[in-house]
Amino acid sequence: MFCNQCEQTAKGTGCTTIGVCGKNEAVAGLEDLLTHAVQGLSLVASAGRKVGVTDNAVDRFTCEAIFSCLTNVDFDPSRFEALIRKTVTLRDGLKAKVTAAGGTIDTTAPAATFTPADSLSGLEAQGAALNFINTLDANADLQSLKQITMYGLRGLAAYTDHAAILGKEDDTVYAYIHEAMSDLTRKDLGLDQLVALALKCGEVNLKAMELLDAGNTGTYGHPVPTPVPLGHIPGKCILVTGHDLKDLAMLLEQTKGKGINIYTHGEMLPCHGYPELKKYPHFYGHFGTAWQNQHKEMPEFPGAILFTTNCIQKPLDSYKANVFTTGLVGWPEVTHIGENKDFSPVINRALALPGFSDTLDKDSVLVGFARNTVLGVADKVIAAVKAKAIRHFFLVGGCDGAKPGRNYYTEIVEQIPADCMILTLACGKFRFFDKKLGDIGGIPRLLDVGQCNDAYSAIQIAVALAGAFECGVNDLPLSLVLSWYEQKAVVILLTLLNLGIQNIRIGPSLPAFITPNVLDVLVKNFSIKPVTTPAEDLKAILG
Ligand code: FSO
Ligand code: SF4
Missing domain, CATH: 3.40.50.2030 (Rossmann fold)
Known part of the structure; x- marks a missing residue:
């Protein structure tokens, strides 16, 4: 494996045997293979746009697939297998529509005609053999620029996905994502063109973040200054981490009147400032600090723990049974809450666990200065x-x-x-x-x-x-x-x-x-x- 996409990469150069994040060789290969497959889907989607063929299911799925390869999102090989197979099914379905509409698909890039192996082990071998980063370009500087765009696209896909979950979408964002994923297969782009491609990623991301801001504030109101307790109160409890406001809102609704207090962790802290979230009396406070401290903090939490977006680390045995994932986050053998967003397993786990028995009066922090x-x-x-x-x-x-x-x-x-x-x-x-x-x-x-x-x-x-x-x-x-x-x-x-x-x-x-x-x-x-x-x-x- 070779991965150097995040700041904690091994020796500051690249993870080659196992990721510092916990990503193993199999998952690294599957992520590369999925990225390759999505390039193929993107080539077809871009050709489709030229003849007026678009497909919202393809657009949404493209973002989910790209987001899944972001650091600390998904470590479950079986989920990657499903994503790779769906990418190819969507690609072939769309190909037929694009061809019928008179579109021309460039099939010179291997990604356009990629055929997945029949088994998971076969896919892992295909991913390992791909040597993906080296396929981007033989020239180190051009490869570097393509990596910047590719990692930028992972971030952009994440924000686009968050916004779409709240009903905010814009075709110009999807069009850029497909175009840029296609461009990453090209070998005729020089330094200036690749700098422009990377900066365009930033430009489109401003639109994606604007959509997400509109989704968050339009649904939950503008954040207002709100003190958030850092201590706890007696009672059963659930800790929510990640970034997804809608998952939190649904959990707050489903835990109403159940005697469970909801605490935020990590990037969920600012949620306390949103009027439509802070109105729930059982949305109590914040527990712990940032993502990298979860091994120290999560064993101390006496309730269930829900991961909503990125930032999962290998759950330790001491708290693994309390962990649940939803959305695109995944860890093998951890219960995943699917699209029906029925959080009963999380709630039942919280009710079975002791919860806090005492009151801890600690300082509070102020959030809500958006x-x-x-x-x-x-x-x-x-x-x-x-x-x-x-x-x-x-x-x-x-x-x-x-x-x-x-x-x-x-x-x-x-x-x-x-x-x-x-x-x-x-x-x-x-x-x-x-x-x-x-x-x-x-x-x-x-x-x-x-x-x-x-x-x-x-x-x-x-x-x-x-x-x-x-x-x-x-x-x-x-x-x-x-x-x-x-x-x-x-x-x-x-x-x-x-x-x-x-x-x-x-x-x-x-x-x-x-x-x-x-x-x-x-x-x-x-x-x-x-x-x-x-x-x-x-x-x-x-x-
Ligand atoms: Fe990531 Fe950075 Fe948002 Fe953190 S961009 S690591 S979990 O700041 O917050 O997702
Ligand atoms: Fe290493 Fe994981 Fe970061 Fe990749 S994402 S560079 S495997 S720590």
Whole structure:
């Protein structure tokens, strides 16, 4: 196997025998084979669009298949087998429709005519033999650019899938995904064209995140400032992790009046700010921190645990029987809640487990500072900047992970001077989310914008501030200090670059799939820089 798509890749170069994430050789091969098969489906779908043939089932499925290959989503070989077979069935069905409509399908790429083996072991062998990343291009820089787009597509597919679940779709997004997956099979694209393809991924992702924002706020209301307890109360309990608001809403509805309290974990924390979710009295508080601490935290949780999107790690024996997955997440032998979203097995497990017997009074944290709330106090913020009460804004956001170098993010937040505001989002905030950083003129200094996908909200805040100050986003007293781990962060970075945002600092280390020459292009065009030390970076930013 070879996989280097995430930040924790082995030795900073690539996982070759087993993934640091727990992905084994079989699953790595199946992911590669699925990606190859989806390229074939995409070639047909792109040819179809040219003659007016589209198929929503194909569009939705394409995103599910691509999202399944994102880090920490699915580790179950049998689910990949089903996805690969369905890809080929859909491809062949669509091929017939496209041909009947007069379309021409380019079958020179092997992906267009790929035939899956009859057995799971046969598929695993096909996946291993594929040597997928090397099929992208023999030239290291072109391969690197194609990898950037491919990983960006995984993030884009995730957000597109989340939005579609809430009924928000746009054909331009699906069309790009199919076109880009097809383009990854081409060998005639040069450096500039592949840079453009990657930036286009960022552009389309802004649309996908806008759709998701509309889905979340349209269904559950705009988040409002809400204190979230970090302790617990006596009673049976369920812990929900991942990113899916709809799964949480359905679980809250199904647990009404059952004496079960619902706690969030990881990226579900911002859900407490949504009016249509916080209205449930049994939606109590937040337990634990970011995804990489689940082995330490989940054995301590005395109830059932539901994983809704990505971020699953191998469940330890001490709590495996309490774990359930839904949506695209999967782990072999863990009970999966299918599309009917009947959470009875989760509820029954929670009722069978002891739950909390005592009250733990701990601090609370404030969530709910997405665009509507922040822009609601924009006049105060602008006045404070003009009066020099606010000197600078920092967006310290992105992913958390296990590396010791991630202390950088805790330290920089601690060292940012008291006359600066800090916006944060995604799971990286768990390094500092419970710090008491005070306020400036009644506005808390630390504002939690939300999940990783709420980067859309942060962008809207920056654009609105730029409008108010009649300048460009790059001219605002705003610095972005980002952390990355997986491919949703890759696509968000592409979105920021496509918007022309300069001087982004990124860490804790640069992606293994970016070659020195490609990095050079990014540095020259966007002045992107790796993080150094908090003191040095603050000095460079604040002068
Ligand atoms: Fe991922 Fe990063 Fe959202 Fe985390 S982009 S790792 S679980 O911030 O949050 O999904
Ligand atoms: Fe390694 Fe990350 Fe790939 Fe897992 S997803 S195999 S940890 S590079």
